Each structure stands twice: as C-alpha cells, then as structure tokens.
Amino acid sequence: MEFQAVLLAGGRGSRLTELTASVPKPLLPVGNRPMIWYPLNLLERAGFEEVIIITTKEVRNQLNTFPALSTKIHLDYQIIPEDSDSSTADSLRLVRKRIKGTRKRNSCWEGGDSTHCIDAPVPIPPKHPKAPQRPQKHHLCSFLFRASGPTKGGPPVWHRCRLTEVRKQDSLATIAGLQQRCPAPEPGVHQVVLGRRTAVHKVTNVLVVSCDLVTDACLQPLVDLFRLRNAALVALVRQVDEPTEPIPGQKGKRPHEQRDFVGLDESGTRLLSLASEADLDDDLSLKKSLLCRFSRIHIKTNLMDAHLYCLKKWVLDLLAEEKSISSVKGELVPFLVKKQFSAPLGQKDLHAFIPADGLAGLAQERSAWDETEAAGRHGGAIRCYVHQLRGGLCLRANTLASYVEANKQVARVLPSLMVAEECLIHPSASISEKSQVGADSMVGRETQVEERTSVKRSVVGDYCVVRLRSKITSSIVMHRVTIGEGCNIQGSVLCEGAVLGAGVELKDCLVGSHIEVEPRVKRTNEIIERMIMI
Amino acid sequence: MEAEKATTSQATNTPCPQKKAQETSKMKEDGAEFNKEDKQRMRKEKRQQKKERKEGGRPLTESTTGGQKSNAPRPDGGDKAVVKADVRAERRAKQEAERMNKQNKKAEAAGSCGAPRQRQPSMSESKTKPLGTEGKTKAVGSESGSAFVWRISEHVQADDPAAQRRLAKKLEKQQVPQRTDSTRKVSLFSHLHQFSRQMSLTQNLQVPMNPIHPAIIQLGLQYAQGIIVGSNSRSIALLHAFKQVVGDYKTPAHEDLCRDLVNRLKPCISFLNQCRPLAVSMGNVIKQLKSYISSIPAGIPEKEAKRDLCSWMDNFVEHKIELAAKAIAATAYGKIKDGDTILVYGCSSLVLHVLTEASRRGRRFRVIVVDSRPRYEGRVFLRRLVRFNIDCSYILITAVAYILPEVSMVMLGAHGLLANGCVMSRVGSAQISLLARACNVPTLICCETYKFCDRVQTDAFVSNELDDPEELAKVSGGAPSLQGWEDDPCLNLLNLVYDITPPDFVAVVITDVGMIPCTSVPVVLRVKSEE
Numbered sequence A: 001m002e003f004q005a006v007l008l009a010g011g012r013g014s015r016l017t018e019l020t021a022s023v024p025k026p027l028l029p030v031g032n033r034p035m036i037w038y039p040l041n042l043l044e045r046a047g048f049e050e051v052i053i054i055t056t057k058e059v060r061n062q063l064n065t066f067p068a069l070s071t072k073i074h075l076d077y078q079i080i081p082e083d084s085d086s087s088t089a090d091s092l093r094l095v096r097k098r099i100k101g102t103r104k105r106n107s108c109w110e111g112g113d114s115t116h117c118i119d120a121p122v123p124i125p126p127k128h129p130k131a132p133q134r135p136q137k138h139h140l141c142s143f144l145f146r147a148s149g150p151t152k153g154g155p156p157v158w159h160r161c162r163l164t165e166v167r168k169q170d171s172l173a174t175i176a177g178l179q180q181r182c183p184a185p186e187p188g189v190h191q192v193v194l195g196r197r198t199a200v201h202k203v204t205n206v207l208v209v210s211c212d213l214v215t216d217a218c219l220q221p222l223v224d225l226f227r228l229r230n231a232a233l234v235a236l237v238r239q240v241d242e243p244t245e246p247i248p249g250q251k252g253k254r255p256h257e258q259r260d261f262v263g264l265d266e267s268g269t270r271l272l273s274l275a276s277e278a279d280l281d282d283d284l285s286l287k288k289s290l291l292c293r294f295s296r297i298h299i300k301t302n303l304m305d306a307h308l309y310c311l312k313k314w315v316l317d318l319l320a321e322e323k324s325i326s327s328v329k330g331e332l333v334p335f336l337v338k339k340q341f342s343a344p345l346g347q348k349d350l351h352a353f354i355p356a357d358g359l360a361g362l363a364q365e366r367s368a369w370d371e372t373e374a375a376g377r378h379g380g381a382i383r384c385y386v387h388q389l390r391g392g393l394c395l396r397a398n399t400l401a402s403y404v405e406a407n408k409q410v411a412r413v414l415p416s417l418m419v420a421e422e423c424l425i426h427p428s429a430s431i432s433e434k435s436q437v438g439a440d441s442m443v444g445r446e447t448q449v450e451e452r453t454s455v456k457r458s459v460v461g462d463y464c465v466v467r468l469r470s471k472i473t474s475s476i477v478m479h480r481v482t483i484g485e486g487c488n489i490q491g492s493v494l495c496e497g498a499v500l501g502a503g504v505e506l507k508d509c510l511v512g513s514h515i516e517v518e519p520r521v522k523r524t525n526e527i528i529e530r531m532i533m534i
Numbered sequence B: 001m002e003a004e005k006a007t008t009s010q011a012t013n014t015p016c017p018q019k020k021a022q023e024t025s026k027m028k029e030d031g032a033e034f035n036k037e038d039k040q041r042m043r044k045e046k047r048q049q050k051k052e053r054k055e056g057g058r059p060l061t062e063s064t065t066g067g068q069k070s071n072a073p074r075p076d077g078g079d080k081a082v083v084k085a086d087v088r089a090e091r092r093a094k095q096e097a098e099r100m101n102k103q104n105k106k107a108e109a110a111g112s113c114g115a116p117r118q119r120q121p122s123m124s125e126s127k128t129k130p131l132g133t134e135g136k137t138k139a140v141g142s143e144s145g146s147a148f149v150w151r152i153s154e155h156v157q158a159d160d161p162a163a164q165r166r167l168a169k170k171l172e173k174q175q176v177p178q179r180t181d182s183t184r185k186v187s188l189f190s191h192l193h194q195f196s197r198q199m200s201l202t203q204n205l206q207v208p209m210n211p212i213h214p215a216i217i218q219l220g221l222q223y224a225q226g227i228i229v230g231s232n233s234r235s236i237a238l239l240h241a242f243k244q245v246v247g248d249y250k251t252p253a254h255e256d257l258c259r260d261l262v263n264r265l266k267p268c269i270s271f272l273n274q275c276r277p278l279a280v281s282m283g284n285v286i287k288q289l290k291s292y293i294s295s296i297p298a299g300i301p302e303k304e305a306k307r308d309l310c311s312w313m314d315n316f317v318e319h320k321i322e323l324a325a326k327a328i329a330a331t332a333y334g335k336i337k338d339g340d341t342i343l344v345y346g347c348s349s350l351v352l353h354v355l356t357e358a359s360r361r362g363r364r365f366r367v368i369v370v371d372s373r374p375r376y377e378g379r380v381f382l383r384r385l386v387r388f389n390i391d392c393s394y395i396l397i398t399a400v401a402y403i404l405p406e407v408s409m410v411m412l413g414a415h416g417l418l419a420n421g422c423v424m425s426r427v428g429s430a431q432i433s434l435l436a437r438a439c440n441v442p443t444l445i446c447c448e449t450y451k452f453c454d455r456v457q458t459d460a461f462v463s464n465e466l467d468d469p470e471e472l473a474k475v476s477g478g479a480p481s482l483q484g485w486e487d488d489p490c491l492n493l494l495n496l497v498y499d500i501t502p503p504d505f506v507a508v509v510i511t512d513v514g515m516i517p518c519t520s521v522p523v524v525l526r527v528k529s530e531e
Helices: A014-021 A037-045 A057-064 A088-099 A220-228 A288-293 A313-321 A328-339 A359-366 A371-375 A400-417 B002-007 B018-033 B036-055 B060-069 B074-087 B089-101 B104-118 B135-147 B161-173 B214-224 B231-247 B257-275 B280-294 B302-335 B349-360 B377-387 B397-406 B429-438 B518-530
Strands: A003-009 A050-055 A074-079 A116-118 A141-147 A157-166 A173-176 A191-196 A205-210 A213-215 A233-239 A260-264 A271-276 A298-300 A303-312 A384-389 A394-396 A454-456 A471-473 A488-490 A505-507 A522-524 B340-345 B365-371 B391-396 B409-413 B423-426 B443-446 B498-501 B508-511 B514-516
Touching: A003 A037, A003 A088, A014 A400, A037 A205, A037 A213, A037 A400, A050 A057, A050 A088, A057 A074, A074 A088, A088 A205, A088 A313, A088 A328, A205 A313, A213 A303, A220 A233, A220 A303, A220 A384, A220 B214, A233 A328, A260 A303, A271 A328, A271 A384, A303 A313, A303 A328, A303 A384, A303 A394, A313 A328, A328 A384, A359 B231, A359 B302, A394 A400, B036 B089, B161 B257, B214 B231, B214 B257, B231 B257, B231 B280, B231 B302, B231 B349, B257 B280, B257 B302, B280 B302, B302 B349, B302 B443, B302 B508, B302 B514, B340 B349, B340 B397, B340 B429, B349 B365, B349 B377, B349 B409, B349 B443, B365 B377, B365 B397, B377 B391, B391 B397, B397 B429, B409 B423, B409 B429, B423 B429, B429 B443, B429 B498, B508 B518, B514 B518
Parallel strands: A003 A050, A003 A205, A050 A074, A141 A191, A233 A384, A454 A471, A471 A488, A488 A505, A505 A522, B340 B365, B340 B409, B365 B391, B409 B443, B443 B508
Antiparallel strands: A116 A191, A141 A157, A157 A173, A205 A303, A213 A394, A233 A303, A260 A271, A260 A298, B423 B498, B508 B514
C-alpha cells in the first residue's frame, strides 16, 4: 500500500457554535448525510479500502451504529483521549506508530491460483497453533473471502475456500479449494478481502484529510502532482467564492475570516511561502534568497486551504521529533514551506529525516529539466506544492457560514457522488402531491410533507413532519423536526428535534436542538436556544 | 571498417559507392519480376546449402575475413543467378553448384540481400528486428531473413487496428492502462503514437495501491511530463526505479527469482512504454538487466540475489555512464584546442561534461549554443555552461548557417548510435551536421557505447517519437497564434523528437573505447557481446 489515508475527526467544531452542542461535528448532517461521509466518499472514489479515523470514543460509538453511513471502506479507529487538549499534530503522532513501514495487520496470503493474495483482517482461527510443527495437508478451516470485483466499485464476489497451510515466518498461508461463488456470508464468519498480490507495498505516503471537507473533487491529479514532483507535501486549495447569503443568527457585519497569504510561483503549483493573517504583525516578509531563486512570486489571499495534505512518511518522523509543533495547518505546513530553501544544517536538521535518494538525484542532475536550476542547489529535497481546484465543489464546513453554504450546494453534486441509485428525495418519504418540492431540495427518509407546502433550496432531514401550508426556503432542517401548520421559514437552520408551532415565521434564525418554539412567533436574525414564550 | 559494414548485411540506403548503388537498384528491378513461388524455392535451396556447409564443419566466424575479398563481384553473381533461375531450372542448378565453390560468406550476403526486397511494400515494415553481428547469429539472421516472418513492434503500427488490438490485449493482461492516441496526426507518421500531455495515463488508477510499483508510476509520470529527459538521465532513473522494485520484491512460493522477476518487470516496462516510448539506451539497459537476472542461479538465497542485482545496477551506472563520461571527456580534451569555437546543440549531459571538464583542465574556448523551439533545452545548457565560466553565445537554429564559418567544430550528443552508422539524435542535429559538412566544419559525436544499438534505420520516418503537437502551438508571451488549430482540418502539427544523421556527415564518434568512425558500431557491438 503506497498511501495511507488518515481522517482527522477529533475536532470539537468550536466555530460551529450551537450546532455542535448536541451532535459531534463529524456527525452533523450535510445534505442528510453525516459530514464525515464526504471525505470517506472522496477516499473511496480514489480507491482506498481502509482509512484510519482519529476521533473520540463518543464519535466512534455513534458511527458504529450509524445507519446512513453507506460506505464500503474499512474504518480503523484511533481514539484520542477524551479530555486532554490534543492537537492535530498530536493525532498524527499517535498514528505514526500504526503506519510504520508495512502494515503488520495485513498478512500476505497466497491464493489457490497463485495470482492473488489476500491482505486483510487476520483470519487465522483462534484454535490454530502459532506454528504448525508438521506440514499439514488437510484443511485447517474453511472460510469465505470477498474478492474485490473485477471493476472498480463493482459488487464484490464471494468465494468459499479452505486454508491448508500456514507458514510461521512470514504468516503466509496457502488457500486451496477455491470453490464456486457463494452467497454473502452471515455476520460472524471470518471475512477476508482478496487483493492483488503485487499490491503489497510499503506505506511511503500519508494522505491527511479533515472530516469537514465537503468536495466532489478527484484525488488523482493531486496525487499525480505529488508523484511527479516527488514532493514532500501537496495541499489542496481552492479559490474562495465570496458567500452572499446571510448567516443565520448573525447580527451586523459578517465576521472577518482569517485569510492565508499563499505565495506561489509562476506556474501556480509550487508553494513558496505560506503565512496566516493571524500570525502576521504588519507586513509579510520574504527571504531574499527566495526572491533570488524566483523572480516572480504570486501572493494570493483568496485561496482556501482545504486541509487535505499528501505527505511523505518522513514528515511524520519529523513530527515525532519536533515536539513543539502542535497544529498541522498552522505550524507543520509553514515549517516545511520555509525549510524548502534552507541549506542542511548539521545532524539535527530535518534533512536527516529524508531518506537518501540514491540514483534519483543523479538522474535529475543529468536531466535537461529546468526547474532544478531555478530552485537552486539547496533545498532540492523538500518540495511543497499546491493543487488548485478549478470548478466543482470544495468547502470546509467548519464555520456556520460555510456549513450553510455546503448544505445549499451539496444537492447539486450529490448525484455524481452517490454510488447507489439514490435520489435527492428519499423513496420512503411521503410527499403530498399538492406540495411543491424543488429540484434543488432534499428530503430525508420517512419524512412527511403535507399538502400545499413548498420546499425550495432546502434540506429536510429524516423523520421530519412538515404540516400544511408551510414554506421552507433556503433552510436546513435536521432530523426529527416538526414544523407546524402555516410556518414560514427562510434562511434558517433548525437543529435536531426542534418543534415549531403553527404559524411560526423565522428568517435567518438558528434554532437549537430539541427546542420547542411556540406558535405564531416571529423572529429575524436570532439564535433561539431556550424555550420561547410569548 | 568499411568491410565490416558490408558484412553486417542490413545497410541498404546508406550512401555507398555509386556502382554498388546502381547494382542494388538493378537487383530490385529484377526482383520485381519474380513471383513468390520462385523466391521461396530459391530460399529453400539456399538453406539446404548452408546446412550442408555446416555439416562440413567449417567454422563460420573464421570465414568472414575471406569473404570480404570476394565481396565486390557478389552482386553480379547473385544477379546472374537470379535471372537464370527465372528462365530455366537446370541452369540455376548449375549456377548454384558454381556458387558452392565460393565462400559461404557470399551466399549469406545474397541471402540477406533478399531481405530488403521482401520488405519493400510497406514503409512501416522496413523497421526490422535487430540482427546479430556475430558470425553465428548472422547465419541464423540470414536464415530467418528468408523464412521468418518479421515481427514488428506494435508501437510503430499505430495505424493498424489489428496490431493495436493485440497491444491492448497485452496491456490488459498486464493490468497496465493504455494511453489513447490523439487523433490528429500528420499522415506520413500515422504509424506512430502521438500522446497528449494533458491526458494523464494514471487518471483511472487507484490511489492507494496498484499492481504497478509506485516507483514505476512516479517514473512514468516524470517521463511523460518531461521532468526526466535525456537518454542518460532516463536510464539512470530507470535503474533507480528498478532498484526499488527489486528491493520490494518477494519471490512467491514454488517460483524462481530468475524467472519470476523478469515476468514481474514486464508490466513495468509496458507501463513506461505507454508513458513515453522507450529510449534506445533504456532498451539496452533492460536487455542487459534481463539477461543478468536470468543468469542468476536458481538456488541462491533471495536476499543475496537481490543484493547482487542492486549492486549490478549501481555498477552499470558507474561503469557504463559515469566512468564512460570521464573517458570520453579525457579523449575529447585532446581534440579541443585553445581558442576553438565549439558549436553545440540541444542539451546533452555528456557534452556538458566534456566541455566543463576541458574548461576545468585549462582549455580556453568559446561555445555557441544552438537552440530551437519548442523545448528550448539550449537555455538549460547555456545556464549550466555559464555557471562554469565558459564563454558562450546563444543562437537559434535558424541562424546556424551564418555562424558556421567561424566555428572550428560541431559537438553533438546522441540518443543512440545505430548499426549502420547513423546517429539518432534530437531533431535538428542532422540539419546542423549537414550544414557543417557544407562549410567544412567537422562534426564530433559524443556517445557512450551502451547507447550503441543493433537496430538499423536509414530515415527518421520509420521509428521515431511524436511529441505533443500542442507544444508547437504554444508561444511564450502573447496570445498563441495557432489557438484552435485542432478545429482546422487543413492544419496538422508535427512535433518530431528525433532525426537520423547519416554517417557521411560525422567526422568521428568519441566513445569510452576511444575515437571511432561511426560505421564501426557493429564491431563494438560484436566485441561487447563476446565479452
């Protein structure tokens, strides 16, 4: 396995204010799916079969029982301690031990036809002795394995086979009696994923994704850039569109969001400098040596870092040494960017972490490629790049504004992301024929929408009830919300379990979870967290 | 040396003495008169003769020197025999009896003379499988020339749907993605693949794990995007990637490393070939690597075998590339005099080494760097030269004719040296050497012997590489004047990568075995294969 995916889902979502009061951030619904589904979907589309999720115990327990998380990816949890104030860099440090070299959990299994192997959850039966003293010809146990289908994303094929021989030293087992296909197994049976034999590579790169990334982007160009430039880091960035919609419950001016000053070279891919607005005093300083190498540097402030990083594995080793680094975005990335052009200094320098490239350097030196000249002789080993997304959806749902924005836009891209033939309006939802549900709206399962209702540009969650003559426009209605007769809801967010009485009119409001709003209440631009009485 | 060339049978269109050329053309005319049956009969008889001769116990290699003397009358004799064969069978028998008395070399030459005639009809077919230059293999070669169906690489048959289907099938079996041709090609080059830079080969590959080793995928991308260019650089990078493949390789149970590893490398090579057609030097590296792997004894422990293999690859780079460059620089140093003006073209890592080494050893000379669109490799070369404080001028290839009178020598690198003495190099080299010849300026080619190739090619059409035509349309600064050229059916762009310089234009080739005329490639190849 060349890439190991790591999903950071331990954040508290402090910038999502009231939304995360009852639901942990990774499970907040975006387009009727938990937020974490989107990065998982991104990884699945790129062909990942397993991912390490760094999260809290609470989220794991909820995710395990979550019905809507229809993903085939194998989730491997890394639990972070509950109350300690652990940062993103700490999370990566935890993961580092688990992805040392080849994953031990994956043992190589020889298939009966010797062209396939199985790498996956260890299926050795508990009764089986660790090292059989005599060669065993008879079968030890029989079990089912799932062959990943011939086509990517196709349905898996189940086979029944027998395990005949297990060797101690390399945990290599021979599977005989590759029998005919059989139906999918009942739970509890050992399951083995059949992979291709040549696919057992060392983990050399790490893909770090944040759980709040909602995107329909394709990872392939980013990974290609990473491989092509033999980069230490590639980050995904996207030009920010200025949101026009008002934020629910926000009075006055929209809060000033922290921008990044991203310095790029002329081609727009090489990352030359990176500074957050918060860290800067008055001016942005650029090193003279950088300017000598790159005569033109584009400093951009309209690029959003999507918090998706492709990293070389040695960066994690570096992270383990440099205890002072606490956040990936705020410290690790700028640190790497800054170190690109510095000469190696002695033993304790980060160049010591970079594995020797042997002949590769010689090949590059002989090549008639220009860039190495421009970048100078030093710092050739650390190269940071960005992949700029053009078009498509790419949002970080980490603030209330972007959360609302993501919900609005996601209906547009969801059909292309879903594997199954699901549609925006869940088949089990009962929608009266006399109601209007716009094509850009979503309705969750078993939700009732009664007569003469109109739902436009909105997301209505599961098990909701929308009574007669209600109007829902540009709003987010989470699960189990009841909306009374003749309500008019505009640009608002109704959290889980909220109950709205008849004739409530809300504009740009945020209603907290399990809040009951009395009938005929009219509110604009407010955050409703307590019971409202007239 | 001249005689050696003649014995290597394949040189057909190379400039040769006029008389010989006339005879060849005459033979071709005669050849057209025969029908297929006659030819086949003749070939059978020849084969029969050869068998008899072999049974007679005369070693073939010894006789080569004797054969050279009777070389000149050979076409006459062959011609006569051919005409008479057409008329009467008994007459032919007599003729052949006569020929039996002559040296076997002559029969061989006649046999291989038949080969080009057979290959006349199609342009793409004239790219032949390499023939060995050693005496023994030559006999096999000439024999195969008569009965063997020439197997032509699918990569020069892009216009043949059957060949492309075959290629697609092979790639599918190896789980290697296939790159699609861009549709618009100049019709003369429709038998070659033309890939677009924009279309990524890897777009359908899965990210986390692939049947192809990650190092190979990375290398393929670097080849395709032009980050690793130049045949030396490409060969070194190839060996570097193979070292990683070998390092991660595990011999499966019930298999031998020497057999299984070669099979394992095959998809890698196919993948790289899809990214960019393999260089001549890479082909040689792969061939030698494969033969080394298959020579590893079966019983040897895997760890040891892998270590041996890696050190063999390191040695290859050190001896065949690094030390060869040093030897060439030392030889070329003697050729460069103080006050010389040297014209160079393109960006050859070897020429750079030669020039910097000469400068380091105290020679004072001036370098004229010639550059051309669309890649402008000359700029890179210029920048590297200037770093060594060498006096340089920079011109475009269009101005070469004006500057040549003040040049004392032209020094060029090579992509590969072919068995007929032709130099395969960056497109434009042939033009410069032609002009240099016209101005009486000697052209020196610097080339390591590992780039010598037993292939024969007389023109740049048959086997070449087409680069992305979009590069030609791009102009730095300002709006591209050719924007939207794809929509114009009258306009086709051709971005050729290599050309062929005939041996006439080359004064000398400086190699790691000294200075040789470029027609002695077969000798070097033979000596090397004997080693």
